[in-house]
Amino acid sequence: MVGGDGVRRSSLTGRWRLAAQAAILATVVGTTGVFALAHKSVVLDVDGEVRTVSAYGSTVGDLLDFQDVAIKDSDLVEPAADERATDGGTIVVRTSRQISLELDGKPQTFVTTARTVGELLTALGPRAEGAMTSASRSQSLGREQIRVSTLKTVHVAVDGAIVTATTSEASVEGVLEHAGITLSVGDAASVPLGAAAVDGMLVLVTRAASGAATVTETLPFETEEVKDPYLPQxxxxxxxxxxxxxAVTTYAIQTVGGTEVSRTVVDRTVTREPRTEVVVVGSLDPSTIKVDPGSSKAIAKSLAAQRGWGDDQFACLDLLWMKESKWNATAENRSSGAYGIPQALPGSKMASAGADWRTNPATQITWGLGYIEGRYGTPCGAWSHSQAKGWY
Known part of the structure; x- marks a missing residue:
């Protein structure tokens, strides 16, 4: 009987030991599985410094923390920090900083992720479309203060009429030249010619006193606004x-005691007809642009976002490349040799973005976005040029 109890106890102890070992093994296997699932190899692009890294975490933010990449709310992170991280994916971080610039004659400070003048204009939004700058759009932002003159409306009272000009000229003198208003010797403007042009400002031009019966006068132009369904709101x-x-106008002048008391038009000959100003106003809702996950459009939208281009700019890009190639990576213009989604001419130009330029939409899109930024500043700038000239 004693021996029987000992065998029974030994058997029970063995079962408990096996159960404990099984539990420990399950815990180890489970933990290892979690680490295996959390481990990622990703391409990390921080302010243009690109490297492939190994990190642990389930979200983009986890991977950045693992790599000691600190981010602020004002930084640009693509995909977003709270999105699920994918093995083999790319994480782009553009850190923000404070910069100073002169905007329409006024010193201002901005917090931005922009690294070039062109990216800065994009960050300023639609008002900077068509803006004039003191530096090339491709120039890196540094300590030198950048002067930016945005599109604005300036009113000029001259020769009894009001001329309203829409322009990105930086100075009052530039606005007058843009509108074709010439100042003669003795003429004066109510604002110094070198002063910054500001949206909504009024400039009064006073002509020098003249007793001549025949004078040359300014004829104002009209402004026409046209809604464009192919331009974003x-x-x-x-x-x-x-x-x-x-116009050359001849007056009959009546004087009393040497002082002019009346002036009547006798004859007026128009020597130069005014040219109507046409302003295009976008009416396209960017939210109507459909983007299928994993498509060339989806790649382009992500890469455009990394440059700071939002839905409005992507809408222009979609219109531009739909016109050029219908987003076909193997589209070829047999007469000109233009090739790919952006219709590079010649197509071999895109080799600067990758050896697989003939077949890889991402390579073509990367090259195309760089071309657009360097030449036109933004996709909407390129699209406007394409609408006006038929090419970009």
Whole structure:
């Protein structure tokens, strides 16, 4: 009986030991599985410094924390920090900083992720479309203060009429030249010619006193706004700049005691007809653009976002490349040799973005976005040029 109890106890102890070992093994296997699932190899692009890294975490933010990449609320992170991280994916981080610039004559400070003048203009939004700058759009932002003159409306009272000009000229003198208003010797403006042009400002031009019966006068131009369903809402472009006309007018002047008391038009000959200013106003809702996950459009939208281009700019990009290639990576213009989604001419230009330029939409899109930024600043700038000239 004693021996029987000992065998029974030994058997029970063995079962408990096996159960404990099984539990420990399950815990180890489970933990290892979690680590295996959490481990990621990703391409990390921080302010243009690109490297492939190994990290642990389930979200983009986890992976950045593992790599000691600190992010602020004002930084750009694509995909977003709270999105699920994918093995083999790409994480782009553009850190924000404070910069100073002169915007329409006023010093201002901005917090932005922009690294070039072109990216800065994009960050300023639709009002900076068509803006004039003191530096090339491709120039890196540094300590040198950048001067930006945005599209604005300036009113000029001259020769009894009001001329309204829409322009990105930086100075009052530039606005007058843009509108074709010439100042003669002795003429004066109510605002110094070198002063910054500001949206909504009024400039009064006073002509020098003259007793002549025949004078040359300014004829104001009209402004026409045209809605464009192929331009995103908020975008405004000057399709045709307005120019004042000129007329030679002969007056009958009546004086009393040497002082002019009345002036009557005897004859007026128009020597130059005014040119109507045409301003295009976008009416396209960017939210109507359909993007299928994993498609070339989805790749382009993500890469455009990494440059700071939002839905309005992507809408222009979609229109541009739909016109050029219908987003076909193997589209070829046999007469010109233009190739791919952006219709690079020649197609071999895209080799600078990757050796697989003939077949890889991402390579073509990367090259195309760089081309657009360097030459036109934004997709909407390229699209406006394409609408006006038929090419970009």
């Amino acid at each position: 908020g975008q405004r472009n000057v399709r045709t700049s307005g120019k004042v006309g000129e």
